Amino acid sequence: MTTAAARPRTVDTRGFDVARARLDFPILQTEVDGKPLAFLDNAATSQKPELVIQAVDRYYRTQNANIHRGVYRLSQTATELYEGAREKGRAFLNATESREIVFVRGTTEALNLVAQGMGRSTIGLGDEIILTAMEHHSNIVPWQLVAEQCGAAIRVLPMSDNGELELDYLPSLLTDRTRVVAVAHISNALGTVNPVREICRIAHEHGVPVVVDGAQGAPHVRIDVQELDCDFYTVSGHKMFGPTGIGLLYGKAGRLKALPPYQGGGDMIRSVSFEGTTFADIPAKFEAGTPNIAGVVGLGAAMDYLMAMDRPAVEQYEADLLRYMHDRLIAVPGIRFYGTAEHKAGVLSFTLDGVHAHDIGTIVDQENVAIRTGHHCAQPLMDFYGVPATARASIAFYNTRADVDALAAALLKVREVFG
Amino acid sequence: MAELRELYQQVILDHNRAPRNFRVLEDFNREAKGDNPLCGDKIAVQVRVEDGVIADIGFQGSGCAISKASTSLMTDAVKGMTIGDATKLFGRFHAMVTGQDRNPDRKTLGKLAAFGGVREFPARVKCASLAWHTLKAALEGAGQPVSTE
Numbered sequence: 001m002t003t004a005a006a007r008p009r010t011v012d013t014r015g016f017d018v019a020r021a022r023l024d025f026p027i028l029q030t031e032v033d034g035k036p037l038a039f040l041d042n043a044a045t046s047q048k049p050e051l052v053i054q055a056v057d058r059y060y061r062t063q064n065a066n067i068h069r070g071v072y073r074l075s076q077t078a079t080e081l082y083e084g085a086r087e088k089g090r091a092f093l094n095a096t097e098s099r100e101i102v103f104v105r106g107t108t109e110a111l112n113l114v115a116q117g118m119g120r121s122t123i124g125l126g127d128e129i130i131l132t133a134m135e136h137h138s139n140i141v142p143w144q145l146v147a148e149q150c151g152a153a154i155r156v157l158p159m160s161d162n163g164e165l166e167l168d169y170l171p172s173l174l175t176d177r178t179r180v181v182a183v184a185h186i187s188n189a190l191g192t193v194n195p196v197r198e199i200c201r202i203a204h205e206h207g208v209p210v211v212v213d214g215a216q217g218a219p220h221v222r223i224d225v226q227e228l229d230c231d232f233y234t235v236s237g238h239k240m241f242g243p244t245g246i247g248l249l250y251g252k253a254g255r256l257k258a259l260p261p262y263q264g265g266g267d268m269i270r271s272v273s274f275e276g277t278t279f280a281d282i283p284a285k286f287e288a289g290t291p292n293i294a295g296v297v298g299l300g301a302a303m304d305y306l307m308a309m310d311r312p313a314v315e316q317y318e319a320d321l322l323r324y325m326h327d328r329l330i331a332v333p334g335i336r337f338y339g340t341a342e343h344k345a346g347v348l349s350f351t352l353d354g355v356h357a358h359d360i361g362t363i364v365d366q367e368n369v370a371i372r373t374g375h376h377c378a379q380p381l382m383d384f385y386g387v388p389a390t391a392r393a394s395i396a397f398y399n400t401r402a403d404v405d406a407l408a409a410a411l412l413k414v415r416e417v418f419g
Numbered sequence: 420m421a422e423l424r425e426l427y428q429q430v431i432l433d434h435n436r437a438p439r440n441f442r443v444l445e446d447f448n449r450e451a452k453g454d455n456p457l458c459g460d461k462i463a464v465q466v467r468v469e470d471g472v473i474a475d476i477g478f479q480g481s482g483c484a485i486s487k488a489s490t491s492l493m494t495d496a497v498k499g500m501t502i503g504d505a506t507k508l509f510g511r512f513h514a515m516v517t518g519q520d521r522n523p524d525r526k527t528l529g530k531l532a533a534f535g536g537v538r539e540f541p542a543r544v545k546c547a548s549l550a551w552h553t554l555k556a557a558l559e560g561a562g563q564p565v566s567t568e
Binding site for chain 2: 357362373374382389
């Protein structure tokens with residue numbers, strides 16, 4: 001991003017009208033003390049469009065029943081909504097079949113499901129798990145738990161100072177003991193877009209499956225799991241304009257079949273006796289108990305919303321806004337940026353010399369500018385840069401240059417207070 | 420801006436820039452570590468207690484302006500106090516920053532009254548109180564690191 005200023009501006013937002021999009025989000029119409037909300041913490045969670053709020057509301061008011069059970073019409077309606085959303089998930093990720101889509105609580109549960117499943121099947125004593133230096137805690141800790149259970153070891157793919165993975169090291173890390181590579185599609189703390197397709201290609205040459213943490217991917221870029229050729233991909237509903245507590249796990253059918261169940265309960269069985277149980281086929285095998293049906297319906301609406309957009313135009317708009325943010329903030333005295341990778345999306349992490357990130361957060365909040373401050377659940381990354389915390393501004397398509405201007409002005413107020 | 424000025428009073432900015440007693444005590448008999456995992460604030464406090472009195476105190480660490488200034492001002496305030504008086508002062512300080520005591524006794528609190536503005540910022544209460552929780556752990560000899568979470 002440091003070289004961004006020199007790049008030519010090729011703004012093409014013909015297919016995207018930000019002012020119109022903002023009207024879809026009720027919370028963006030709110031103000032505090034006459035100051036409009038500048039919500040720049042989208043990497044933590046995103047705001048919800050009317051369409052999603054209404055879908056959840058409508059479900060509870062007129063469509064609520066348990067799924068896969070009742071012979072009555074209401075249950076049939078709920079089941080159709082639920083399974084319909086699975087098909088939307090297939091289309092959203094361009095998976096081959098809808099049974100490759102498992103509904104989960106979020107990316108954290110998806111990663112735990114895969115890690116525990118592998119831990120109980122393919123990972124054993126002396127085996128190795130490859131992670132990267134920029135992973136979120138949710139793509140570190142589940143693997144550490146498994147490594148401990150199995151007596152396996154964690155290997156870490158390093159990154160360069162500008163926040164790009166050192167892909168050249170990957171082949172040397174892959175051994176005949178490597179059982180999995182787990183990597184973030186887009187770094188939540190730096191915004192780096194990782195070369196997932198290339199990582200999959202290299203790992204697959206060694207017969208190793210790749211798990212992609214897509215929490216930050218789906219809100220910003222179109223996902224095509226067939227093109228990426230990843231074995232697993234995880235999606236967080238609330239980070240892509242859907243409800244909290246719902247997400248997707250994509251897995252290649254063969255990979256999902258090879259995993260043992262994650263939790264036992266109703267809906268994930270074929271037959272049960274006290275002598276033993278036969279499990280349902282995928283995806284039901286991984287969906288024990290009554291799921292978050294309203295969440296699934298809301299997530300389905302969010303996917304509808306995104307799929308109806310001119311995504312290339314939206315991506316272009318976001319890239320331009322991120323560049324604008326960099327160019328505006330670089331004028332703030334004492335600012336330092338973390339993560340200056342060539343391919344970035346959504347995130348600008350920074351510190352101000354002499355000011356702790358939390359003091360920045362409190363002061364900009366007085367201007368109704370919401371940013372995240374702290375370690376962003378990526379403590380190894382903070383250690384890498386030798387900082388206890390950074391401030392992080394993260395955008396969504398509904399942000400504007402006015403939001404960025406509000407942040408820039410608020411950062412000058414920080415300078416006023418701290419000198 | 421008024422609330423901000425109330426939070427970031429000059430004395431707080433001053434102690435953030437130039438913290439007092441910011442050193443490792445060579446001779447101490449109590450110590451504790453404290454951290455605020457969500458913020459990344461980390462401090463270590465050493466105390467030399469003689470006949471029930473805090474004869475000397477030092478700290479190291481990193482954190483936001485509120486946590487650093489709070490630790491610095493605390494060390495100044497409790498030096499020379501009995502353990503009992505320091506514990507009582509913590510009680511008063513805590514009541515002030517959490518807003519339980521809307522009219523804190525400025526005379527007893529002295530410079531610590533500068534943290535009165537913290538009560539308007541609930542997310543920052545733990546920044547102001549981390550030092551005191553850590554001191555309490557040191558004096559009680561708990562030996563376990565203190566966490567605000």
